[in-house]
Amino acid sequence: xxxxxxxxxxxxxxxxxxxxxxxxxxxxxxxxxxxxxxxxxxxxxxxxxxxxxxxxxxxxxxxxxxxxxxxxxxxxxxxxxxxxxxxxxxxxxxxxxxxxxxxxxxxxxxxxxxxxxxxxxxxxxxxxxxxxxxxxxxxxxxxxxxxxxxxxxxxxxxxxxxxxxxxxxxxxxxxxxxxxxxxxxxxxxxxxxxxxxxxxxxxxxxxxxxxxxxxxxxxxxxxxxxxxxxxxxxxxxxxxxxxxxxxxxxxxxxxxxxxxxxxxxxxxxxxxxxxxxxxxxxxxxxxxxxxxxxxxxxxxxxxxxxxxxxxxxxxxxxxxxxxxxxxxxxxxxxxxxxxxxxxxxxxxxxxxxxxxxxxxxxxxxxxxxxxxxxxxxxxxxxxxxxxxxxxxxxx
Amino acid sequence: xxxxxxxxxxxxxxxxxxxxxxxxxxxxxxxxxxxxxxxxxxxxxxxxxxxxxxxxxxxxxxxxxxxxxxxxxxxxxxxxxxxxxxxxxxxxxxxxxxxxxxxxxxxxxxxxxxxxxxxxxxxxxxxxxxxxxxxxxxxxxxxxxxxxxxxxxxxxxxxxxxxxxxxxxxx
Numbered sequence: 001x002x003x004x005x006x007x008x009x010x011x012x013x014x015x016x017x018x019x020x021x022x023x024x025x026x027x028x029x030x031x032x033x034x035x036x037x038x039x040x041x042x043x044x045x046x047x048x049x050x051x052x053x054x055x056x057x058x059x060x061x062x063x064x065x066x067x068x069x070x071x072x073x074x075x076x077x078x079x080x081x082x083x084x085x086x087x088x089x090x091x092x093x094x095x096x097x098x099x100x101x102x103x104x105x106x107x108x109x110x111x112x113x114x115x116x117x118x119x120x121x122x123x124x125x126x127x128x129x130x131x132x133x134x135x136x137x138x139x140x141x142x143x144x145x146x147x148x149x150x151x152x153x154x155x156x157x158x159x160x161x162x163x164x165x166x167x168x169x170x171x172x173x174x175x176x177x178x179x180x181x182x183x184x185x186x187x188x189x190x191x192x193x194x195x196x197x198x199x200x201x202x203x204x205x206x207x208x209x210x211x212x213x214x215x216x217x218x219x220x221x222x223x224x225x226x227x228x229x230x231x232x233x234x235x236x237x238x239x240x241x242x243x244x245x246x247x248x249x250x251x252x253x254x255x256x257x258x259x260x261x262x263x264x265x266x267x268x269x270x271x272x273x274x275x276x277x278x279x280x281x282x283x284x285x286x287x288x289x290x291x292x293x294x295x296x297x298x299x300x301x302x303x304x305x306x307x308x309x310x311x312x313x314x315x316x317x318x319x320x321x322x323x324x325x326x327x328x329x330x331x332x333x334x335x336x337x338x339x340x341x342x343x344x345x346x347x348x349x350x351x352x353x354x355x356x357x358x359x360x361x362x363x364x365x366x367x368x369x370x371x372x373x374x375x376x377x378x379x380x381x382x383x384x385x386x387x388x389x390x391x392x393x394x395x
Numbered sequence: 396x397x398x399x400x401x402x403x404x405x406x407x408x409x410x411x412x413x414x415x416x417x418x419x420x421x422x423x424x425x426x427x428x429x430x431x432x433x434x435x436x437x438x439x440x441x442x443x444x445x446x447x448x449x450x451x452x453x454x455x456x457x458x459x460x461x462x463x464x465x466x467x468x469x470x471x472x473x474x475x476x477x478x479x480x481x482x483x484x485x486x487x488x489x490x491x492x493x494x495x496x497x498x499x500x501x502x503x504x505x506x507x508x509x510x511x512x513x514x515x516x517x518x519x520x521x522x523x524x525x526x527x528x529x530x531x532x533x534x535x536x537x538x539x540x541x542x543x544x545x546x547x548x549x550x551x552x553x554x555x556x557x558x559x560x561x562x563x564x565x566x
Contacts, residue, residue: 101426133445133528140449143457147429150464154422169461193528335558 006299009039010125036128040117048270049079055316062320082263089259097256098155105152106257106264112148113271115141120278121196123288123301134195135187138279139180142234145272146172149243149253152265156256164252167327168243171233174334179230181342182223185349186214186283195279199287208293213286218366219348222373224284226342228311231276233330235269237315239322240330277311278304336380344372400441408434421467429460446528 004011013035020031053068053075060067068075093102116138118129131137146169153165187193190201202213214220233240244252254265281287285307288300348365355361411430418424432455439448535543 098422101423131445133449136446136449136453136528140453140457143453146461147456147464150461151426154464154468173461191529 006124006301008299009123009301013039036118040128041114044114044117044271044274045267047274048267049083051270051312052082052266053078055319058313058316059320062317086260086263091259091261092256094157094256096157098157101151101155102256103261105148105155105253106261106268108148108151109145109268110264110271112141112144113268113275116275117271117278119195120275120282121199121287122278122304123299126288126301127196130196131194133193135183135193135198135279138275139176139183142272142275143176145234152257153253156253158256160249160251160255161253163249164243164255167249168236168253170331171236171240171242171327171334174331175230175233175338178226178334178338178342179234181339182227182230182345183283185219185223185345188346189214189349189353195282195287199282199289202286203289205293211286211289211291213284213289215284215286217349217352217362218369219345219352220284222341222348222369223345224280226338226345227280227284228314230338231273231280232315232318233334235273235276237269237273238319239325241324242327242330245324273312273315274308277308277315280311281307337376340376341373344369347372397441400437404434404437404441408438422464425460425463425467428463429456432456432460446531 013032016035017028017032020028023031056078057067057069057075068078071077071081093099119127119131119134119137121127127134129137149168149172150165153161153163153168156162186198190198192198192201202211204212206212210216215224236243244254249255254262257265281304288304290296290298290300290303348368351368352361352365355364408431411427411432411434414427415424415431418427432451436448436451436456439445439451
C-alpha cells in the first residue's frame with residue numbers, strides 16, 4: 001500500500017505512456033521528456049505562487065501586520081491577482097536599449113533556473129533528468145546565470161542596471177567557489193556525481209536511530225551551513241541582495257524592466273532559490289529519505305518537499321530578520337573566510353573517511369573543523385585594526 | 396534522430412561562429428560566440444561525452460565568456476571602430492586582413508591534421524564507448540596524477556597571485 005502510494009507518480013507516467021506504446025521509439029522518448037517537463041513546471045510554478053504569498057504573509061507576521069488577506073480565503077488567490085496585474089501592465093523598453101538582448105536576458109535566466117531543477121531527485125525514482133554528472137550539470141548550467149544578468153544590465157543601457165549587474169556578477173563569482181567546494185566532500189565520500197546515488201548513500205541509520213544524513217557529521221554540518229549561505233548569495237536573497245539594493249541603485253539589473261519581464265526575473269530568482277535549496281536537501285539532508293525507520297510509510301516525495309519547505313522558511317525568516325550587508329564586506333568574507341572554511345570541510349571529510357567513518361572519524365573530523373575554524377577566526381580577525389578613517393579622494 | 400540533432404546543432408554552431416566573426420557590435424559578437432560554444436558542448440553530449448560537454452559549458456560559458464564580455468566593456472568606449480588620431484591606411488588594413496587569414500588557415504590546417512591523425516575516426520558510431528565520470532576520475536587519479544597536480548599548483552599560484560594583486564598597498 002505505502003509503496004504504491006510512494007510510486008504513484010511513476011506509475012501514472014507509465015500509464016500515460018502505455019497509451020502510445022505502439023508509436024515509434026523516438027516519439028515515446030519525447031513524450032516521456034515532455035511529461036517530466038510539464039510535471040516539473042506545474043509543481044514549481046505552483047510552489048512559486050504559493051511561496052510569493054506565504055513570504056508576504058510570514059514577513060507580515062514578523063512585522064506585526066497581516067500581510068495580503070483580501071483576495072480569496074486567507075489571501076491565497078493573491079498570486080492570481082498579481083499575475084493578471086503583471087500581464088496587463090505596459091511593457092516598457094528604453095529607446096536606447098539593445099532590444100533583442102534586453103528581451104533575451106529574463107528568458108535565459110528563467111530557462112537556466114528551470115534546467116537546474118531537472119536533476120534533483122524529488123522522490124524514489126523521481127528524477128526528471130537522470131544524468132551521470134548531475135551535480136556538475138547543475139553548476140554548469142547554473143553558471144550561465146551570470147551571463148544572463150550581465151546581458152540584462154548591459155542591454156538596458158542604464159548606469160544603475162550596469163552597476164547592479166557588476167555587483168551581482170562579483171558576488172556570484174565570489175560565492176560560487178565556496179558553493180562548489182562544499183559539494184566536493186559529499187561527492188568524495190559517495191564517489192559519484194549522480195544525485196540519486198548521493199541520496200541512496202544517506203539511506204541507513206546509525207545504531208538504528210540516527211539517519212546517516214551528511215549533515216550529522218561534523219564536516220557535513222559545516223559544509224551545509226557554508227552551502228546554505230552561499231546559496232543565499234547565489235539567489236540574491238536578503239541579507240545579500242546588494243545587486244538590487246533599492247536605496248542605492250534603484251533595482252540593479254532589473255531597473256529598466258517592467259510588466260511581465262520583471263515578473264520573469266522574480267520567477268527566475270525564486271526558481272533558483274528552490275533549486276539551490278533542493279540541492280542542499282539532496283546533498284546534506286538525505287534527499288527524500290525519511291528521518292526515522294518508523295516513518296518510512298510516508299511517501300518519499302512528501303519528505304523531500306517537507307525538508308524543502310523548512311529551508312524555504314529559513315530563507316523568509318532571514319529576510320525578515322537581517323539587514324542588508326555591505327558589498328565589500330560580503331566579498332571579503334567570501335575570499336577570506338568562506339573559501340578556507342570550505343577547503344577545511346574537504347580535509348575533514350577525508351579524515352572522517354580514513355579514520356573509519358565511525359565514532360573515531362567523527363571525533364577526528366570535529367577536531368579538524370574546530371581547530372582550523374578557531375585558528376582562522378584568530379588569525380584573520382580584523383577588529384583591532386580599525387584606525388581613524390582617512391579619506392583619500394573625498395577631500 | 397541523432398542525424399537530425401547533428402544537423403540542427405551544426406547549423407546553430409556555424410551560424411553562431413559566423414555571427415561572432417562578422418557582427419559589427421563586439422558585445423553581440425561575444426554573445427554569439429557563447430551560442431557557438433553551446434553548440435560545441437552539445438556535440439560532446441551527442442557523442443556521449445557528458446563530462447567534457449559539461450566542463451565546456453562550465454568553463455567557457457560560465458567563466459571565459461563573462462571574462463570576454465568584461466574585457467570588451469572595460470576597453471572599448473563604443474562599438475564603432477575607434478582608431479584615435481591616425482586612421483589606418485588601406486595598405487595597413489590589407490596587411491592586417493592578410494595576417495588574420497594566414498593565422499586562421501594555419502590553425503585550421505593544424506586542427507585538420509590532428510583530426511586526421513587520430514584513430515577515433517575509424518571507429519563506427521555505435522561502437523563508441525560512453526565515457527563515465529568515474530572512468531575520467533580514475534584516469535586522473537592514476538595515470539595522469541602528475542599533470543593534474545601540476546595544473547592544480549598552477550591554478551593555486553594564479554589564485555594567490557590575483558589576491559596579491561588586489562591587496563591594499565601599504566601607505
